[in-house]
Amino acid sequence: MTGSDPHGPGWRRVRRGRGFGYRDADGSPVGDPRAIARVKALAIPPAWTDVWICPHPRGHLQAVGTDAAGRRQYLYHPDFRAQQERAKHDHVLAVAPALPGLRRRAEEDLARRGLGPERVLGCATRLLDLGFFRIGAPGYERDNGSYGLTTLRRDQVSVRRDRIHFAYRAKSGRERDLVLTDRTTATAVRALLRRPDPGARLLAFRQGRVFADVDAARLNGYLREHSGTDLSAKDFRTWHATVLAAVGLAVSWPVAGRSPGARRRAAARVVREVADYLGDTPAVCRASYLNPRLFELYDQGVTLAPALRNLAPGDGLGLPGTGEEVERAVVELLTGKGC
Incomplete structure (x- = not known):
């Protein structure tokens, strides 16, 4: 794998009849059939303009173009994507042991009075932990009408007793309807909904006589400070x-372990169920959020089942199924230190 620079010499895609041709950095046609086959295999969307193509088959970045919305898009080498996915899951495994301490700090901050930054950021952390939210970005709200935790509006949230109801458009236009039950968090969200401030955002804290919105940078800063790691909001979803998925695969094993076909069907069902919790498609869920090592171990008959049998009644396997004893067992499973 070599580094590639889209600002350096590369190939261009040009219209040729009803299809496309390719020219090298000198403007000469690319005629090598193998090179053309490689470029076609990239499946560069026809609508992309200003397309740059890496001339090297092992370049980490294979193509860049501008989509119909004017955004620059990137196509990476499959090996580079796999490398990045491994690094992402290794990072998540490294920061997961810090979650219990972060949760305790968030609970302490949630117990504060008023709507100072500590209480509101503690509330945001608890919501991330319970609701599998994307963090949100103003650009997605502006361009796509989609929302994440920090961009949610007050009119997209309601509270009844200890139940918090969220109804909003998430990434890719998927409508998300979510109910969380948590008394302390519901109390804080109710205060946010009733605050004397005309701002539309749900998450905002008092700063002197005014309220300031919580943005992604501030929330990620809180997570890093109080976890003592490079934890970010996106790590919660992953x-x-x-x-x-680890719990679902373990529960399925007594039946699914009988044959490869049964295992494939059970794994697909688990992915669909997790995708529903995330508000994503199964394909995106499997590719972007689930550690592939889980499925490798599952095919070998190694699951979380022994650890689940040893859990005390209070350790919890209910929704969202992420009790700290369960989490510890997943870390041990994926790092080879248990199960």
């Missing part, structure tokens, strides 16, 4: 998805 980690909880992996834990839920």
